Amino acid sequence: MSxxxxxxxxxxxxxxAALVTTPVLADDMSDYVAMFEPLPHIPPIPEGATxxxxxxxxxxxxxxxxxxxASGVIxxxxxxxxxxxxxxxxxxxxxxxxxxxxxxxxxVLNSGFLEAQFWDGREDDLEGQALGPIQASIEMNxxxxxxxxxxxxxxxxxxxxxxxxxGDNDPVTPRNVALAIAAFERxxxxxxxxxxxxxxxxxxxxxxxQQEGMRLFVDNGCIACHSGPILSDSxxxxxxxxxxxxxxxxxxxxxxxxxxxxxTPTLRNVALTYPYFNNGSVDNLKDAxxxxxxxxxxxxxxxxxxxxxxxxxDSLTGEMPHIEVPVLP
Amino acid sequence: MSxxxxxxxxxxxxxxAALVTTPVLADDMSDYVAMFEPLPHIPPIPEGATxxxxxxxxxxxxxxxxxxxASGVIxxxxxxxxxxxxxxxxxxxxxxxxxxxxxxxxxVLNSGFLEAQFWDGREDDLEGQALGPIQASIEMNxxxxxxxxxxxxxxxxxxxxxxxxxGDNDPVTPRNVALAIAAFERxxxxxxxxxxxxxxxxxxxxxxxQQEGMRLFVDNGCIACHSGPILSDSxxxxxxxxxxxxxxxxxxxxxxxxxxxxxTPTLRNVALTYPYFNNGSVDNLKDAxxxxxxxxxxxxxxxxxxxxxxxxxDSLTGEMPHIEVPVLP
Numbered sequence: 162m163s164x165x166x167x168x169x170x171x172x173x174x175x176x177x178a179a180l181v182t183t184p185v186l187a188d189d190m191s192d193y194v195a196m197f198e199p200l201p202h203i204p205p206i207p208e209g210a211t212x213x214x215x216x217x218x219x220x221x222x223x224x225x226x227x228x229x230x231a232s233g234v235i236x237x238x239x240x241x242x243x244x245x246x247x248x249x250x251x252x253x254x255x256x257x258x259x260x261x262x263x264x265x266x267x268x269v270l271n272s273g274f275l276e277a278q279f280w281d282g283r284e285d286d287l288e289g290q291a292l293g294p295i296q297a298s299i300e301m302n303x304x305x306x307x308x309x310x311x312x313x314x315x316x317x318x319x320x321x322x323x324x325x326x327x328g329d330n331d332p333v334t335p336r337n338v339a340l341a342i343a344a345f346e347r348x349x350x351x352x353x354x355x356x357x358x359x360x361x362x363x364x365x366x367x368x369x370x371q372q373e374g375m376r377l378f379v380d381n382g383c384i385a386c387h388s389g390p391i392l393s394d395s396x397x398x399x400x401x402x403x404x405x406x407x408x409x410x411x412x413x414x415x416x417x418x419x420x421x422x423x424x425t426p427t428l429r430n431v432a433l434t435y436p437y438f439n440n441g442s443v444d445n446l447k448d449a450x451x452x453x454x455x456x457x458x459x460x461x462x463x464x465x466x467x468x469x470x471x472x473x474x475d476s477l478t479g480e481m482p483h484i485e486v487p488v489l490p
Numbered sequence: 491m492s493x494x495x496x497x498x499x500x501x502x503x504x505x506x507a508a509l510v511t512t513p514v515l516a517d518d519m520s521d522y523v524a525m526f527e528p529l530p531h532i533p534p535i536p537e538g539a540t541x542x543x544x545x546x547x548x549x550x551x552x553x554x555x556x557x558x559x560a561s562g563v564i565x566x567x568x569x570x571x572x573x574x575x576x577x578x579x580x581x582x583x584x585x586x587x588x589x590x591x592x593x594x595x596x597x598v599l600n601s602g603f604l605e606a607q608f609w610d611g612r613e614d615d616l617e618g619q620a621l622g623p624i625q626a627s628i629e630m631n632x633x634x635x636x637x638x639x640x641x642x643x644x645x646x647x648x649x650x651x652x653x654x655x656x657g658d659n660d661p662v663t664p665r666n667v668a669l670a671i672a673a674f675e676r677x678x679x680x681x682x683x684x685x686x687x688x689x690x691x692x693x694x695x696x697x698x699x700q701q702e703g704m705r706l707f708v709d710n711g712c713i714a715c716h717s718g719p720i721l722s723d724s725x726x727x728x729x730x731x732x733x734x735x736x737x738x739x740x741x742x743x744x745x746x747x748x749x750x751x752x753x754t755p756t757l758r759n760v761a762l763t764y765p766y767f768n769n770g771s772v773d774n775l776k777d778a779x780x781x782x783x784x785x786x787x788x789x790x791x792x793x794x795x796x797x798x799x800x801x802x803x804d805s806l807t808g809e810m811p812h813i814e815v816p817v818l819p
Contacts, residue, residue: 225573232588233580234568243815244554251562258588259561481817486572488810 190364190372193379198390199357200429200479204273204347207286212344215325220345222321222487223338229308230301231257237294237342241269243484246433247349252441256300263407265441270482271429273347276395280439282424283413287343292335305335312338317490351430351479359476367476374473377466382458392428392477400456405440432475446471519693519701522708527719528686529758529808533602533676536615541673544654549674551650551816552667558637559630561586566623566671570598572813575762576678581770585629592736594770599811600758602676605724609768611753612742616672621664634664641667646819680759680808688805696805703802706795711787721757721806729785734769761804775800 206212223229227236235256240249247269249255254262264280272278278290294300295308303311312318313333322332325341356375358366367375378384386394397410399422410419423439436442437449450470454462462470535541552558556565564585569578576598578584583591593609601607607619623629624637632640641647642662651661654670685704687695696704707713717723726739728751739748752768765771766778779799783791791799 227571227574228579232584234571234578234584239563239568242556244818245556249563250557255561255563259586483814485812485814489573 190375193375194360196379196384196388197356197360197392199360200271200274200350200352200354200390202350202352204271204350206347207288210286210288210340210343210347212347213325215321216341216344217348218345218487219321219325220341220343221484222318222489223342224345225487226312226489228311229295229303229338231303231307235301237269237291240266240294240300246270246430248434250435252436254300256294257298257302260299262297262299264439265436267426268430268434269346269349271350271391271427273343273350274389274391275393275424275427277397277424280423280426281410281413282395282397287346288336288339291339291342291346295338305338308338309333309335315490349482349484351481354429354479355476356473357479368472370469370472371476372473374469374471374476377462377470378473381454381460381462383453383470386425386457387428393425395424397422397424398457400438402438402440402442402452402456404442405438407439409439428474428477430478432478446474450474519704522704523689525708525713525717526685526689528689529600529603529679529681529683529719531679531681533600533679535676536617539617539669539672539676541676542654544650545670545673546677547674547816548650548654549670549672550813551647551818552671553674554816555641555818557640558624558632558667559586560632560636564630566598566620569595569623569629575599575759577763579764581765583629585623586627586631589628591626591628593768594765596755597759597763598675598678600679600720600756602672602679603718603720604722604753604756606726606753609752609755610739610742611724611726616675617665617668620668620671620675624667634667637667638662638664644819678811678813680810683758683808684805685802686808696802699798699801700805701802703798703800703805706791706799707802710783710789710791712782712799715754715786716757722754724753726751726753727786729767731767731769731771731781731785733771734767736768738768757803757806759807761807775803779803 203212224237224241227234227239230236240254240256241247242249249266251266253264254266256262267280272290273287276285278284278286279293284290284293292305295303296305312322319333322337322341323329326332326337329337355366355371359372378387384392386396386398388394397419399420401421405421408420410422410424411417413419431437432446435446436444437446438452443449443452447467450467451462454460532541553566553570556563556568559565569583569585570576571578578595580595582593583595585591596609601619602616605614607613607615608622613619613622621634624632625634641651648662651666651670652658655661655666658666684695684700688701707716713721715723715725715727726748728749730750734750737749739751739753740746742748760766761775764775765773766775767781772778772781776796779796780791783789
């Protein structure tokens with residue numbers, strides 16, 4: 162090495178100068194980058210679903226429609242509030258007559274990428290999910306028959322359903338409500354986060370601390386469950402959340418192995434979707450990561466490790482969709 | 491005159507041809523047109539208020555902010571819903587824990603033009619109005635101290651208030667909340683309705699039936715109270731609404747003369763702001779006009795008169811403001 166230094170001194174000095182202007186960590190990161198996927202602009206479209214402009218527009222109307230709730234003031238957008246990361250930022254969903262549910266409201270953002278819907282995965286896709294809150298007595302509290310009757314009162318809806326489902330004789334149906342809302346929701350994605358830009362080659366998109374967080378995220382095994390384009394495997398994992406008695410997936414399957422298991426939540430926009438966990442009992446990301454380390458990894462993160470991981474998670478906030486509130490009939 | 495006819499026969503024929511291509515009713519309408527005013531794009535700004543972009547932006551955030559409600563899910567936009575003509579289209583406002591108030595929610599659209607706020611005029615201006623629903627136990631149910639503490643938790647709000655109120659040492663105050671919300675609300679106007687375009691000289695903007703409705707509106711005296719740019723005199727008038735026991739303005743002044751008196755509502759966008767009257771008990775515009783004829787004018791409108799007046803009122807729907815839901819901290 163000393164020979165190298167002597168004979169190539171000038172070249173080494175040039176190289177050193179070049180290294181200073183390039184982020185030092187970048188070249189180390191290619192193995193890590195290879196373990197992630199940038200977010201596509203559109204999620205997979207299930208068989209039988211169609212992303213026509215007419216369906217998306219009808220879905221936008223229905224998403225903001227409070228008259229398919231018993232009170233007339235609660236819509237999908239009440240709890241999946243576009244102003245609040247398409248969730249509600251309170252511990253547990255609050256619906257009809259102020260009733261408070263058992264679980265934290267998941268964001269709609271990028272939810273089309275999930276292969277299991279709800280914390281307990283009781284529905285596979287957005288179509289299955291969409292009709293749940295309308296009927297839940299503590300959410301919108303309306304039967305599907307009532308909802309369909311209400312929509313049929315408006316000529317504008319009759320026309321919008323006919324345009325969105327041109328083959329149907331009687332298009333105002335629960336199934337079509339679900340298809341339209343799901344079509345709209347599949348447009349609510351948040352690409353081009355700093356993390357995505359980093360994965361796509363912009364090595365300045367993450368700072369050193371965020372890159373350190375990314376390495377810790379991989380090296381400590383967070384990525385085992387938080388994998389794929391939205392950093393969720395859509396699988397169920399047991400988790401003892403202090404204070405929670407919610408049996409999670411077990412309530413769907415009755416299998417003991419599913420007791421206290423919940424579907425891995427997406428980490429996309431996780432900085433915006435506080436509070437955390439199935440009952441929303443953890444306010445901030447640092448505490449959430451710390452708890453995950455203890456519970457899932459059996460590992461106590463150091464303070465500076467927590468900060469790096471949180472800085473990395475902050476980089477998962479993408480571009481919010483620009484959705485104008487529709488003018489309803 | 492006959493001499494005139496003979497000597498200027500050719501010219502008269504040309505003139506007659508020209509008249510045929512102009513709507514026949516238009517020239518009859520100039521006296522009527524003179525009794526109305528097109529809607530300005532911005533209402534008068536009261537002394538002490540300022541329409542700075544920073545205040546309007548802060549006001550937009552606060553208008554959509556549910557965390558200044560006890561439940562964390564009710565914002566100004568819950569009842570003044572942009573999707574529903576900036577009102578709620580249910581008979582009476584529904585707020586905290588599903589409680590139902592006594593009165594119909596007035597639209598925010600063009601409300602800066604009103605010189606008396608609320609159905610009973612208990613506040614003069616939008617600043618006075620803005621803090622009412624936050625504190626009302628059946629609406630957002632939060633003390634102003636709680637609301638200010640909540641907002642102060644967010645650095646983004648501390649900065650936004652400092653930018654909107656650059657002279658203030660401690661800008662996160664109830665007064666500044668009111669000033670910001672009012673500044674935003676003063677941007678929510680609906681100019682360029684067919685009616686406005688007609689007033690400004692586009693004689694094709696109203697069809698014959700609508701022009702007939704305009705004449706009936708004036709000739710029968712509706713315009714006595716529904717006057718000025720938003721078709722409200724901002725004054726209080728006694729009115730016996732079947733089934734209503736609400737004493738209205740009397741509850742504010744204690745004067746017998748004010749018993750059952752309510753402030754004249756704007757007719758701007760009245761086709762969008764159903765149901766009607768102080769308790770929202772009348773579903774459609776034809777019934778509302780009929781009742782007004784009976785109660786205020788002692789007059790039974792004929793069926794075709796009602797239709798013409800409703801057609802005229804439909805022409806008062808203007809261009810909706812395009813407001814994007816803000817991204818809140």
